[in-house]
Amino acid sequence: MGAESMPTVPGIEAGLDRTSGSTRTGTYLEIVHSWIVTVDHKRLGILYICYALVFLLVAGVEALMIRVQLFFPHNNFVSPFSFNRLFTMHGTTMVFLVGMPILFGFGNYLVPLMIGARDMAFPRLNAFSFWISAFAGLLLYYSFIGGVGLAGAGSAPDVAWFAYAPLTERAFSPGHTVDYWAVALVASGIGSIGTAINIIATVFCMRCKGMTLFRMPLLPWLYATTAFLVLVAVSPLTAAQAMLMIDRYLGGHFFDTQAGGSAILWAHFFWIFGHPEVYVLVLPVFAFANEIIPVFSRKAIFGYAAMVAASVGIGFISLGVWAHHMFTIGMTSFGNAFFTLSTMLVSIPTGIKTFNWLATIWGGKIRFATPMLFSVAFLFQWVIAGLTGIMLSISAWNWQLHNSYFVVAHFHYVLVGAIVFMIFAAIYYWYPKITGRMLNERLGKWHFWLMVIGFHMTFDVMHFPGLLGMPRQIFTYEPDRGWTLLNQIISVGGFIQGIAVLVFVYNMVHSYFRGKEAGPDPWDAWTLEWSTTSPPPDYNFVVDPVVASRRPLWDLKHPEDPDSAFE
Amino acid sequence: MAALFCAGGVAAASPTSIFAPASTPARELNNLSIFVLAITGLIFVGVSGLLVYALVRYRARKEDVTEPPQVFGSLQIELSWTIIPILIIVVLFLTTARVLYKLQDAPEPATALDVTVVGHQFWWEFRYPQYNVTTANELHVPVSSTAAPRPTFMKLTSADVMHSFWVPELAGKTDLLPNRVNEMWIDPQKPGMYVGQCAQFCGSEHAKMLLRVYVDMPDQFAQWIANQQRAQPELIQPTPAAQDPSEESAPNAGNAGIVRAAASRIPPNSPATRGNIVAVSGEESQEISAQAGQYVFEHEACISCHTVAGTVATGRYGPDLTHLMSRETLASGAAPNTRENLLAWIGDPNQIKPGSLMPAMHLSDRQNEQITAYLLTLK
Numbered sequence: 001m002g003a004e005s006m007p008t009v010p011g012i013e014a015g016l017d018r019t020s021g022s023t024r025t026g027t028y029l030e031i032v033h034s035w036i037v038t039v040d041h042k043r044l045g046i047l048y049i050c051y052a053l054v055f056l057l058v059a060g061v062e063a064l065m066i067r068v069q070l071f072f073p074h075n076n077f078v079s080p081f082s083f084n085r086l087f088t089m090h091g092t093t094m095v096f097l098v099g100m101p102i103l104f105g106f107g108n109y110l111v112p113l114m115i116g117a118r119d120m121a122f123p124r125l126n127a128f129s130f131w132i133s134a135f136a137g138l139l140l141y142y143s144f145i146g147g148v149g150l151a152g153a154g155s156a157p158d159v160a161w162f163a164y165a166p167l168t169e170r171a172f173s174p175g176h177t178v179d180y181w182a183v184a185l186v187a188s189g190i191g192s193i194g195t196a197i198n199i200i201a202t203v204f205c206m207r208c209k210g211m212t213l214f215r216m217p218l219l220p221w222l223y224a225t226t227a228f229l230v231l232v233a234v235s236p237l238t239a240a241q242a243m244l245m246i247d248r249y250l251g252g253h254f255f256d257t258q259a260g261g262s263a264i265l266w267a268h269f270f271w272i273f274g275h276p277e278v279y280v281l282v283l284p285v286f287a288f289a290n291e292i293i294p295v296f297s298r299k300a301i302f303g304y305a306a307m308v309a310a311s312v313g314i315g316f317i318s319l320g321v322w323a324h325h326m327f328t329i330g331m332t333s334f335g336n337a338f339f340t341l342s343t344m345l346v347s348i349p350t351g352i353k354t355f356n357w358l359a360t361i362w363g364g365k366i367r368f369a370t371p372m373l374f375s376v377a378f379l380f381q382w383v384i385a386g387l388t389g390i391m392l393s394i395s396a397w398n399w400q401l402h403n404s405y406f407v408v409a410h411f412h413y414v415l416v417g418a419i420v421f422m423i424f425a426a427i428y429y430w431y432p433k434i435t436g437r438m439l440n441e442r443l444g445k446w447h448f449w450l451m452v453i454g455f456h457m458t459f460d461v462m463h464f465p466g467l468l469g470m471p472r473q474i475f476t477y478e479p480d481r482g483w484t485l486l487n488q489i490i491s492v493g494g495f496i497q498g499i500a501v502l503v504f505v506y507n508m509v510h511s512y513f514r515g516k517e518a519g520p521d522p523w524d525a526w527t528l529e530w531s532t533t534s535p536p537p538d539y540n541f542v543v544d545p546v547v548a549s550r551r552p553l554w555d556l557k558h559p560e561d562p563d564s565a566f567e
Numbered sequence: 568m569a570a571l572f573c574a575g576g577v578a579a580a581s582p583t584s585i586f587a588p589a590s591t592p593a594r595e596l597n598n599l600s601i602f603v604l605a606i607t608g609l610i611f612v613g614v615s616g617l618l619v620y621a622l623v624r625y626r627a628r629k630e631d632v633t634e635p636p637q638v639f640g641s642l643q644i645e646l647s648w649t650i651i652p653i654l655i656i657v658v659l660f661l662t663t664a665r666v667l668y669k670l671q672d673a674p675e676p677a678t679a680l681d682v683t684v685v686g687h688q689f690w691w692e693f694r695y696p697q698y699n700v701t702t703a704n705e706l707h708v709p710v711s712s713t714a715a716p717r718p719t720f721m722k723l724t725s726a727d728v729m730h731s732f733w734v735p736e737l738a739g740k741t742d743l744l745p746n747r748v749n750e751m752w753i754d755p756q757k758p759g760m761y762v763g764q765c766a767q768f769c770g771s772e773h774a775k776m777l778l779r780v781y782v783d784m785p786d787q788f789a790q791w792i793a794n795q796q797r798a799q800p801e802l803i804q805p806t807p808a809a810q811d812p813s814e815e816s817a818p819n820a821g822n823a824g825i826v827r828a829a830a831s832r833i834p835p836n837s838p839a840t841r842g843n844i845v846a847v848s849g850e851e852s853q854e855i856s857a858q859a860g861q862y863v864f865e866h867e868a869c870i871s872c873h874t875v876a877g878t879v880a881t882g883r884y885g886p887d888l889t890h891l892m893s894r895e896t897l898a899s900g901a902a903p904n905t906r907e908n909l910l911a912w913i914g915d916p917n918q919i920k921p922g923s924l925m926p927a928m929h930l931s932d933r934q935n936e937q938i939t940a941y942l943l944t945l946k
Contacts, residue, residue: 080772080774080921081771084770084771084773150770150771159768160768166728166729167729167770172688262746263729263746263747264747297635299638300637303639304639304640306645328740328741328742329742329749330741330742330744330747330749333667333668333671337664337667340660340663340667341660344659347652348652351648351649351652352645352648352649356645358614358618361618362621363636364625365627365634366625367627380615383611390607391603391604395667396599396670397600397739399739399740400585400596400735400740402740402766403767468581469582469585469763471733475774478777482580482583558634563637566639
């Protein structure tokens with residue numbers, strides 16, 4: 001089923017411009033210049049991904065420093081002040097400078113290719129969005145040098161990633177560290193909103209001939225849902241940051257409890273953003289799973305329409321669950337009951353998705369290449385993360401679990417076990433398309449198994465200190481609580497994951513120069529991005545593609561049994 | 568399963584396990600959690616079993632290059648895995664709602680003990696309005712039995728930022744917010760000491776905002792309250808000259824000064840009521856004694872923040888020290904309450920608890936020793 005056996009059909013095969021050279025000429029300066037001024041969606045996608053990977057390493061180092069500090073009770077590896085900065089920066093970085101950019105990067109790269117377009121709808125807005133996001137990251141990290149805070153000069157934000165009021169008010173956070181945090185998030189929010197507008201416009205206006213909404217691959221569908229969520233969710237965050245800055249510099253009292261403001265108001269604003277944000281991060285990785293699992297199971301996705309409905313359903317329901325982060329803040333019993341039920345409702349569409357992936361695998365012929373290995377681990381881990389999510393939605397039990405290490409374990413199961421694992425799967429899957437070379441399978445398997453072992457050592461075990469009463473965000477703990485051994489296992493697991501990521505980085509660099517040539521369609525896949533060269537030319541397709549089904553390349557490869565006959 | 572057994576073993580060794588309830592709210596939550604764990608456990612076994620089966624059964628054979636039959640979906644199957652989860656959710660929600668309303672909306676019985684909990688960066692203030700008692704960091708409550716129920720109903724608020732009150736063996740946590748009063752209750756049935764800590768990030772020393780709850784037998788509790796209600800004496804008596812109300816140079820001193828000031832309607836905080844004109848002779852000021860300690864305590868900044876009931880020390884910013892030595896720990900559990908630790912703490916609180924809001928006062932070693940000698944008398 002290699003690319004060589006592909007029959008020629010006008011409209012798609014003609015898109016394969018094998019003459020387009022990927023070697024770029026010019027001096028070093030010219031190459032750098034061309035990357036800075038580029039408005040090409042593929043190059044911006046690569047910039048987003050590289051930018052996010054750099055911050056992944058930075059925030060990973062922060063996490064490991066946290067783990068060293070917690071290895072022993074009453075440890076003195078870092079001061080309490082530094083520890084508070086470390087976990088604040090780790091959380092903020094992972095969400096705003098790693099998660100969102102890397103997913104937007106893939107969206108940028110893949111959405112136009114998968115819908116047969118030549119670029120995003122607004123290429124210059126796209127470049128603006130990237131560069132303002134990049135500015136946000138640099139600004140946030142400049143606070144390590146330039147921010148004056150509670151503990152003197154050179155102080156990063158130290159108010160936790162949700163920055164509950166009134167700790168962020170000037171009475172409790174003098175200096176400028178909170179300002180760096182607020183302004184950086186506003187800047188990154190502007191970038192996110194720009195990208196969201198761009199993705200929506202691209203998906204709805206730029207599809208190639210024949211691609212109705214219901215012939216679109218699931219990835220653009222999920223990216224469109226995500227983009228709507230970004231529009232709805234990031235705006236309250238930006239508003240809240242503006243209110244915070246008004247409190248801090250213009251004498252406002254929104255969250256200033258000493259002058260009659262409300263601490264709960266901030267919590268509402270933050271979580272109205274914060275909960276949909278989880279889905280902003282997780283829907284794109286569902287999108288990756290929707291592409292990768294069928295290709296490696298050699299079957300079409302099971303229940304396409306149900307998958308679309310479930311994704312859009314998750315998008316809607318996720319807007320009405322935010323106060324499940326606030327079950328202990330003193331809501332009425334009716335409020336607690338309402339958000340218990342609404343949170344539980346999310347499990348229905350997510351359950352549908354999970355079972356549909358299972359049904360896609362069922363009856364297939366599964367190939368366990370590295371992208372599929374990561375996807376399988378994702379499926380297991382996603383099931384566990386969903387079940388601990390149900391436990392946390394039980395508002396009464398949540399009074400025990402809230403703000404404990406159980407919660408930390410749960411959301412790392414989502415953010416690492418599901419999202420990071422699926423991002424790795426996506427990198428192994430699309431790296432050949434992006435660079436023209438395969439990642440090394442052997443190193444990939446090393447990466448995978450180290451990651452799985454490290455992940456489960458860290459995050460399975462992490463549930464237990466939470467059940468034993470260990471609150472999150474503490475720089476040290478008492479030796480008599482029974483948490484010591486558990487924390488040591490967690491820390492060792494963290495370092496194993498660190499090694500796994502180093503193997504991955506080495507694989508990326510090594511394969512870029514030495515990897516096997518990929519060819520246009522190394523995985524024998526079915527969506528449009530595989531119909532053009534790897535890497536694709538600037539204009540993506542020589543001739544605009546025309547499609548007749550959800551799997552245009554399946555139709556090409558199986559003219560005797562085309563999908564278009566059934567749709 | 569192995570993980571669960573491990574967890575059981577570890578739980579037995581922890582004083583803060585949520586699975587070792589000693590009070591009705593914690594017990595209800597424990598029972599609810601077992602029920603939820605059973606249901607989610609079954610779902611996990613079912614789904615992961617199917618997944619493992621599919622992965623093994625449908626792995627590709629090496630020589631096989633044909634494509635499997637393409638299946639696009641099935642309405643019946645889709646409906647079944649939509650409806651079954653809905654039924655599970657109905658069960659889970661109704662069970663949760665029952666426990667939720669029972670605990671959160673429980674009426675307060677007439678026999679209940681009222682406690683007001685005020686969170687501070689980074690310590691706890693406990694007030695007993697029924698007894699006019701204020702203490703810090705170590706909450707004493709009476710045991711409650713079915714025969715003689717005496718639950719403790721707490722009103723929680725904060726003096727600065729958000730905190731959260733969490734003693735896992737007694738109840739779930741409730742946040743303490745400035746400008747707002749939250750409520751929770753416990754009815755511990757076994758005497759003993761229960762530990763917990765602040766569960767909402769509140770700043771530099773969040774980790775050392777530890778919490779102890781002592782559950783006393785009723786007579787012990789009555790005794791403890793009686794002791795806490797006792798005021799502390801002024802140890803320095805005014806000199807005979809200062810006792811003369813006509814003497815302008817030393818108009819008031821110590822308790823006598825306050826009493827006189829009250830009689831003459833001078834506002835209690837005016838300079839005339841502060842016993843700071845009392846002179847200590849050169850010899851006395853060198854001596855390491857409780858008297859000399861009280862003199863330093865009352866003439867340095869200590870009294871701006873701390874209260875010692877019965878004396879001129881009426882500060883409200885820091886913990887009430889009236890019965891400091893009745894507490895087992897210092898600085899919200901950061902260190903055992905011993906003479907050495909007190910001395911070190913007064914010398915520089917940041918050595919024991921970096922980021923603590925109590926400043927190092929830069930007193931001489933002798934003065935620190937004197938203050939410590941005084942504090943040790945506050946039983």
